[in-house]
Amino acid sequence: MTNETACVQLQPKEYKSGVKPVWCPGCGDFGVLGSITKALSGLQIQPENAAVISGIGCSSRMPTYLSTYGFHGVHGRALALATGLKVARPDLTVIATGGDGDGFSIGGNHFLHTCRRNPDMTYIVMDNQVYGMTKGQASPTTGPNWEKGKLTPGGTGINPFQPLVIALASGANFIARTSSSDSNGTARVIMDAINHPGFSLVQILSPCVTFRPEQRDWKHMLVPSPKEPTSDPAQAARRLLRDHGLYTGILYVGERSVYQPKLEPGISGIEEFEEEFRL
């Protein structure tokens, strides 16, 4: 690399693939795309050194819109794919992205065990408390009284899943909540999440303007956490259980050691790997 190329700073727009997003006008996921590109630019991670992995959903389209490596996988399996990639290629910056349905319903079990395993990656969940892509069913984070769900006209009647408390109890090493309307603040949190060793969860409240138009009001309801981030899990749990899901910022910064098993020296190429599984 010449001195000239070494000094070139990649701008946020250079992390975009050029594919035009098909999200509805006003969808919060546009803001998240902007924040991810700002974070990658802020850290000057070369696109070829990053991989963004997702499942299925409107939010899971994210890898398509980025110039990094990407994999738009199957529903609920982003974290399994991302963990495998990180173990095989620890040099890469691995980011998983998706929605509350993808991550906490069909992918719920992977979520628990990825927190427990603690691989060095960042998980960005665009939480809109609904299944957007399949046209408006209740998700695990939907409140009990939301009556417009296509399959739950009287409301679900059950309390929502609390992803941040569950992540904490399961072993996640960095926990934050942000709003898609705060583009620069979210970018800063994503940079810290990437830099922090271990499994980092960033819940981004990202309105589904089509099926939950009332979520446009989130930008007036969310407030920065009045407390500094804690590394005490018991204190973090108390705070997360009492904040009604409305405090933003970095809420927990843990100190666990990272999961990075040694690669099996006996398997060097795909042929040998296939041979192991031949029937």
Ligand SMILES: Cc1ncc(C[n+]2csc(CCOP(=O)(O)OP(=O)(O)O)c2C)c(N)n1
């Ligand atoms: C195995 C399987 N089951 C169900 C579906 C249908 N499906 C596609 S996306 C989705 C939910 C997406 O919701 P969420 O992850 O919250 O993302 P959003 O669209 O709201 O961004 C479902 C149930 C599927 N594609 N595959």
Ligand code: SF4
């Ligand atoms: S349906 Fe909702 S989540 Fe999906 S693109 Fe439209 S506004 Fe966004």
